[in-house]
Amino acid sequence: MDKEIEERLVGLKIPAHVAVIMDGNGRWAEERGLSHLEGHVAGREATSRLVDAAEDFGIEVVSVYAFSTENWQRSENEVSGLMELIEGALRHEMAELRRQRVRVIASGRLEQLPASLQTLLAETARATAEHQGLTLNLCINYGGRAEIADAARRIASAAAGGKLDPADIDADVFAKYLYQPGLPDPDLLIRTSGEMRISNFLLYQMAYTEIVVLPIYWPEFDAGSLVEAIEEYNGRKRRYGARKG
DSSP states (O other), rough: HHHHHHHTTTTTTSSSEEEEEEHHHHHHHHTTTTTHHHHHHHHHHHHHHHHHHHHHHHHHEEEEEEEETGGGOHHHHHHHHHHHHHHHOOOOOOOHHHHHEEEEEESOOGGGSSSHHHHHHHHHHHHHOOOOOOEEEEEEOOOHHHHHHHHHHHHHHHHHHHSOOOOGGGGGHHHTTTOOTTTTSEEEHHHHHHTOOOTTTTTTTTOOOEEESSSGGGOOHHHHHHHHHHHHHHTTTTTTTTOOO
């Protein structure tokens, strides 16, 4: 770890779960006369830097918004290119993920993804299931509203089948039917590119998440950017709706 980064981390409380909206690949590319796909390639390198830094800092979970349910509305070439890029990145990074003992999981309507990507995600999850390091949650074909609707459908099915008493349904029971019920809620959400939106990301889980928006495009993100977000996070007072005194 860079010495300056290490010094900035001294005394900081490290969030256990960091969620990231990786925004700005297209605009970064346009400003440089590049295609949007070239921007996504540069963004992939930033994601690798995020994983490396999160592992170094002792963050337990990182959830990245890789592809939303709304992203299918983009051009066919961009969508197919993104799918190939996600698949290629997983294959390329597998050896490093294993070396770092990163556990990889995926969240979303995965059954709608290309068959080859579905297979690779399942294989990657199996291959890294016993890893004890950082958990990397890849949110692909993910939407917060879709996740809530899918959870409600599973709850309705369980109740109709006599496996769940509707009177027992509360927030804790509902959370057990989400895509990744074993993960803690995010402590910190980082969004790049300066946009002040959560864009249908982890809507149920982010009830009390601290949000930090960075004025940089995702391809510019590095370890220093992560420290900057954690420093701002440390300046917040998390009351969860309560007030002392």
